[in-house]
Amino acid sequence: MIEPDPQTADYRPLVLDPADHADAATLRQLAGSAGIRRYDLRAGMRAELAELTGPPPGLDPGEERWVYYPWRHALVAILGPAAFRAIRTDRNRNKLTRAEQQRLAQLTVGVVGQSVGHSVAYTLALEGACGLLRLADFDTIELSNLNRVPGGLFDVGVNKSVVTARRIAELDPYLPVEIWQAGVLIDTVDEFLDGLSVVVEECDSLDIKFAVREAARRRRIPLLMDTSDRGLFDVERYDLEPGREPFHGLLGATTGAQLADLDTKAKAPHVLRILDPGQLSSRMAASLAEVGETITTWPQLGSDVQLGAAIVTAAVRRIGLGAKLSSGRTRVDLEAALDSLAEPGYLDEDIGTVPEPPVDEPPADPVAAILACAQRAPSGGNVQPWRLRGEPGLIEIALDPTGSTAMDIELRGSAVAVGAAVHNARAAAAAHGLLGEPQWRVDDPAVPLLARLRLREGTDPDLAADYPLALDRHTNRRLGATTPLPGTVVPALGTAAAAEDATVHAITGADALAEAAELLGASDRVRYLTPQLHGQLYAELRWPGEDLRTGIDVRTLEPAPDELAKLQVGRRTDVMDRLREWSAGAALGESTVDRVRASSALVAIGFRPRAGGIPDLADYARAGAAVERVWLRAQLLGLAVQPVSPVFLYADRREDLRIVSPEFTDTLASIQRRFQDLLGLPEDENVALVLRLSYAAAASVRSRRLPVPGSRNDG
CATH class of the missing domain: 3.40.109.10 (NADH Oxidase)
Structure with a gap:
């Protein structure tokens, strides 16, 4: 049986074009192999394609591919790239026009850290908000990660960036994804950032956070970070402000070397300077005092992580489409918003309730x-x-x-x-x-x-x-x-x-x-x-x-x-x-x-x-x-x-x-x-x-008129 490239086989699918001689031979071998399940989705996709309003010109419904997922031992038949993407992203319109989606497809986005970063990367892929993803994380999935990483038990023990890449591949096998299973290191950060349009930093290591910012500043790459407490979101536009200090200057004269190899307790003062303790939620602030005592590390909720992914994706869209997005910090606080629930203003559809005035008889004069x-x-x-x-x-x-x-x-x-x-x-x-x-x-x-x-x-x-x-x-x-x-x-x-x-x-x-x-x-x-x-x-x-x-x-x-x-x-x-x-x-x-x-x-x-x-x-x-x-x-x-x-x-x-x-x-x-x-x-x-x-039913209402000057209805 022919296997995909062993360098990528654990996270990249093998996309085969049956019209290509070599791919067709590979496909025959895979189809004849025991234990490989086959799924044919082409008929349903063609039906969807036929129902699209205003499909892009030149789509060929006959173009198709077979996709082999090694980790699933499965072959899936789908339509070719253009038709597949037209169908999958059609419901984006007109939140995103086709022209805007094509523009976003030129972006290369790097995501450092695949806990919060998993949801960020997947949401970017979900919306088609980029053309290539580069993912980095050295760590593997543990059971305790599954409160916020949308994986499953079969992912425990698997590298986090591999888990993210697999999930994206099962969503869109045509979207290129690169992974760095060793994570980003001080001596590899420049290589990781090479060619990126945007970098999203979601790792835990303070020295790597600092190094990513210094490299982004050198390369003039915008940097985004979501911190999943009260929807805290940071933008550092090094593309527009190459002299900008990392973390908005909140760490003062602290260097990246001083942040290396710190344990959780030693990180806390620096983390607090970055996060502004006066703005933390009461639960997060109280929990920080309990790290190493009654809890292992600072808490995160899956819903907060999902919210952060949405915020980051919206920011990437703005960067990619040239919309306004300045450096700075904001909070999208769902708890505060839910505290402010109010009765909605209703559209009054009962517009026939105004009584009609009596019709005046014509004046005698x-x-x-x-x-x-x-x-x-x-x-x-x-x-x-x-x-x-x-x-x-x-x-x-x-x-x-x-x-x-x-x-x-x-x-x-x-x-x-x-x-x-x-x-x-x-x-x-x-x-x-x-x-x-x-x-x-x-x-x-x-x-x-x-x-x-x-x-x-x-x-x-x-x-x-x-x-x-x-x-x-x-x-x-x-x-x-x-x-x-x-x-x-x-x-x-x-x-x-x-x-x-x-x-x-x-x-x-x-x-x-x-x-x-x-x-x-x-x-x-x-x-x-x-x-x-x-x-x-x-x-x-x-x-x-x-x-x-x-x-x-x-x-x-x-x-x-x-x-x-x-x-x-x-x-x-x-x-x-x-x-x-x-x-x-x-x-x-x-x-x-x-x-x-x-x-x-x-x-x-x-x-x-x-x-x-x-x-x-x-x-x-x-x-x-x-x-x-x-x-x-x-x-x-x-x-x-x-x-x-x-x-x-x-x-x-x-x-x-x-x-x-x-x-x-x-x-x-x-x-x-x-x-x-x-x-x-x-x-x-x-x-x-x-x-x-x-020929119609009588009008239900007639227009009124202003009073004639000097008449009894004047004024």
Whole structure:
């Protein structure tokens, strides 16, 4: 029978490639040997590989290896290195991205001492946080070690570094591991540190601790040490501070030679200087007084050792990824943390508990009724970007820019809202026999847009018919049914828009709606990942207990429980920063994608500027009146209506997109072109708003409004 290299046979597996002629011959001999057990894991691994989301490109599921473990007398069939590692480390994502894992795989980490060091080395291997491990310990496993070393009875009497290496080999046979069974000595420490990226020092000998630090300082290698009491952890960045004194200078002028061959009692004063006796746990401090009396040596617990391994591994990750990690000391004190248990803050999923106020009857006074109807107009984020003023014979609706956002490019979205308010005012005026035509002003620097309605006797039956509809108009964001629109609906909406010289462009059919859903979802992703847009998005939302008369009451989003949880996570800027860093976040648009897919149509209200060229705010306002007419007609036809306008809606130029989202300008330009093509939008038309139409259950909550100045609800 062929044996592995006798120099490594007690801790390294023999990895055989059946496609290699020599390896295949060795494999046949091993397979024919008596007493060798065989385990074939390939089918299960291939099944796992097939289920991976976004596997690395170029993986060959047919590549395989046989691994012989001499100490187990076992042959194991597994997939090749690339597929094996992709599967084994897949659950690291995105705590560690693939790019970060590849970067960490360039690290060579040395661990001196294999009691605490065993757990450190194994955790590093477990996470794939290094590409090579070098382990050192001269000692063998004793039964008393098994309170903290995760070995077993079969390991008693075996060199500690061998035990660690075997355990790692059974986890990942492809990870290179070197061992120093003689441990690290004064005259071999430089050789041990040669080529290391990081050294972890966990040995008991004070003179070797000192020697490792002196060598690390000479070679400018960062050194880490965990001391398993109250999570004490030390970092000595000799790579950044080559003049730094060992042990942070806590030993003063003491030399390594003075620390050699000390017994446990003689070590204690030096240990205390390193550990700071005032910061020891009471149990550890009291135990030190009992060393050699009632206990053999200082105590250690397995849980503390495991915690230390986690701390060290986190520090190695930071070093390997170039993250902040300065020299110094910290404590990760679990006992103190458990003393500080507190009741968690609960996510209030019961957002429907706020009582709805009674619906006010329209005021009897005609001017007050006209203003109240104007106040019911839709606006982006329910910001109500207008100032209303009324007197007998005159209604004024002025654009108020104070609530404008980055999406509201040059106040175009606000102008659309003002136009909708003007239509509502005209409908109410017509219903009260006081028809008025709007006069628009855009030439006053102090007031970007002003509409004046001169009220006179007269009516318009079509406008008057919109009055009750305007009072009942609301947004319905419920998921709808994918019921096709009757053939009469889009023409009817077109007729409504034409009354304001606007047009309707409709997207219908499952395939076209699915494409539109993806584009609008991608737009939402940009909204979440652009810091200014993200901040403005969440500034619009209102939660129970907040003033719900402006902004978007979260209940009107009709969120499912999972969507509500996502809203809570989505408000975190640190999460958005991370998704932006990863070029990820496709799921941020899921809510919009789901709703657009569950629709009957999308309609965009298009318009041309009356004077040609670039439209002014009055053009957008007239289009806003068309938006309101289309919305009211759709609702009259039994449709649920929701605005789903993308972040690029009011961008006429590339510079507009750059203002909206500097980082995603190209992305938005691409989405905008594709969306306009899908709409069939002529080049000389602009879009005032995009509405989602569906057949859905009634909205459970409707947005509130601020009181009209001078009304009984004012203030």
